[in-house]
Amino acid sequence: MESIEAALHAPFPPSRQNAEPLGETLVERDQFVTWLRAVAPYIHAFRGKTFVVGVGGEMIAAGMLEALVQDLSLLNAIGMRIVVVHGSRPQVVEQLRLRGVEDHYVRGLRVTDAIALECAKEAAGEIRLDIEAAFSQGLPNTPMAHSTVRVISGNFVTARPVGIVDGVDHLHTGVARKIDAQSIRFALQSGAIVLVSPLGFSPTGEAFNLGMEDVAAATAIAIDADKLVFVTEVPGVPGADDQVLGEVSEADATRILAAGELDCDTECYLRQALRACEGGVARAHIIPFQINGSVLLELFRHDGVGTMVVEETLEALREATIDDLGGILAIIRPLEEDGTLVPREHTQLEREIESFSVIEHDGVIFGCASLRVLAPEQTGEMYCLAVSGGAQTQGDGERLLRHIEQRARAAGLTRLYVLTTRTMHWFLKRGFRQGTPDDLPASRRDSYDWRRRSQVLIKVL
Ligand SMILES: CC(C)(COP(=O)(O)OP(=O)(O)OC[C@H]1O[C@@H](n2cnc3c(N)ncnc32)[C@H](O)[C@@H]1OP(=O)(O)O)[C@@H](O)C(=O)NCCC(=O)NCCS
Structure with missing residues (x-):
């Protein structure tokens, strides 16, 4: 195999030595450079951060493992510390089927008898080998070329039995009791990717079959991960209009779970994502494996592709009432x-006032934004986005923007406009594109102030 040094010093192929690009336009070259530069802030922000990635057995069964491994190797190469927790549900079902044994569930929880435990061990062993093999690839002309990823697995999970629930003994079905955080951190510091299977052991040496979601959340909490990402067979958490919610707070997640309207799988992922956030993980994501590169899209793009549960801070983001008028004025008058x-x-x-949302901390308003519906075009304009001086650059401007976008989507709006004279780049970085006053819907174009000459920014929702 070609060494990195050889690759770095190899001459460009003849086509690359030409000043004129072959087979690509200058625009495409420019787009590539712009794109790579746009990713740079995320690379800086994520370097040295710890991510736990929970991968459902469904994704492996669907033949999507290699693509995910390539993406995780890339993240590892740019300095992110990664723990992969894999599931094995469909593989265990398949093993049971081959043995002609019925799968036994009580209230959505498998009862793991001795045969099912054997199946779980076999499935986990096979998947672990497949994942290790995938991380070991390094063929030239693939995203894995020159990658030297070390994978470390071990007995990181101590488990306890679920025990008897509603009179049914769940036998070898367990829950994570303790995670060996120190050993995992040690392995991560050495630059390795840590691989954890959904099996745990009791101090008596007994093995237990665990849920991937439980192990991933427990691991993320134990090692104080910055993110937990579930790569799943579900698209994310659906909102009232069945569209996937981009972001939910802990309070929203609690409300959604209490309403009891989610399907069983989504509920399980959301419950564990919420548990992780309550345990101190800043963000937990539920993203679909069916979308190519979903992990990269979720991490490196402002909009992402699934649902992100965010750790609740002391601040409250809520709709304004007339009592907030004084606080709003204090921010926007200067x-x-x-x-x-x-x-x-x-x-x-x-x-x-009812079109405003505000961020409040200990009774003080320090951020606001407003949404005006531009009927009949079914579009919206965000205005008065502002965060008070001392509270800026802590992500609240972005939280307000996301919230207004959610409100706009919920109202069935298809575009969001912003008019600004000084903050264009802030919006461009967050998925808006530059337009002209002619792009405004007719109802707003008429009142455009030509003396102020604000930039028109547009986002398709
Ligand atoms: C724009 C504004 C709402 C952002 O609020 P915030 O809470 O500071 O935003 P965030 O924390 O999410 O983002 C901070 C980032 O945006 C950058 N930023 C702030 N103002 C910016 C501007 N005018 N242009 C480009 N980037 C800007 C910060 O430097 C920071 O960058 P970093 O993450 O690389 O450090 C706030 O600066 C503000 O109130 N500005 C005045 C009002 C305004 O212009 N509103 C928009 C017109 S409606």
Whole structure:
């Protein structure tokens, strides 16, 4: 195999030595460079961070393992510390089928008898070998070329039996009791990817069959991971209109679970994602494996592809009431005076108060944004996005933007417009594209202020 040094010093193939690109346009070259640069901030932000990736056995059964391994190797190469926890549900079912044994569930939880435990061990062993093999690839002309990923697995999980539930003994079905965080951290520090199977052992040496979701959440909490990502057979958590919710807070997640309307799999992922956030993991993602590169899309793009559960902070993001008017004015008046925001009459703000969302901390408002529906075009305009001086650059501007986008989607709007004179780049970085006043819907174009000459930014929702 070609060494890295050889690859670095090899001459470019003849076509690459030409100043004129062959088979690609200059625009495509530019797009590539722009794209790579756009990813740079995420690479800086994620380097040295710890991610736990929970991979359902369904993804492996669907033949998507190699693509995921390539993406995880890339993340590992750019300095992220990765723990992979794999599932094995369909593989255990298949093993049982081959032995002509019925699968036995009580309230969605498998009862693992001696035969089922054998099947779980066999399935886990096979999957572990498949994953190790996939990480060991290094063929030239593949994303794995020059990768030297070490995979470390071990007896990291101590388990206890689920025991007797509703009169049924679940035998060798267990739950994670303790995770050997120190050994996992040690392995991660050495640059290896840690692989954890959904099996645990009791101090008496007994093996237990565990849920991947349980082990992944317990591991993420134990090692104080920055993120937990479930790569799953479900698209994410559906909202009222059946569209996948991009972001839910812990409080939202608790409400959704209490409503009891989710299908069994989504409920299980959301419950464990919430548990992880409550245990101190900043973000837990539920993303579909069916989308090619879903892990990369979720991590490196502002919009992502699934649902992200965010750790609750002391701040509350909520819809405004008339009592918040004073707090909103305190934030926006200085910005109106220096020309950043368009001056608005007190009475106008009072009339429009219900279109505002605010961020409050200990009774003080320190961020706001408003959504105006531009009927009849079924589009919306966000205005008055502002975070008070001392509280800026902590992600609250972005939280408000995401919230307004969610409100707009929930209202069935298809586009979001923003008019700004000084904050264009902030919006461009967050998925907006630059337009012109002509792109505004007719109902808004007429009131465009040509003296102010604000930039028009557009986001398709
Ligand atoms: C734009 C604004 C809402 C962002 O709020 P925030 O809570 O600081 O935003 P976030 O923490 O999510 O983002 C901070 C990042 O945006 C950058 N940023 C802030 N203002 C920016 C601007 N005008 N242009 C480009 N980037 C900007 C910060 O430097 C920071 O970058 P970093 O993450 O690389 O450090 C806030 O700066 C503000 O209130 N601006 C004045 C009002 C305004 O212009 N509103 C928009 C028109 S409606």
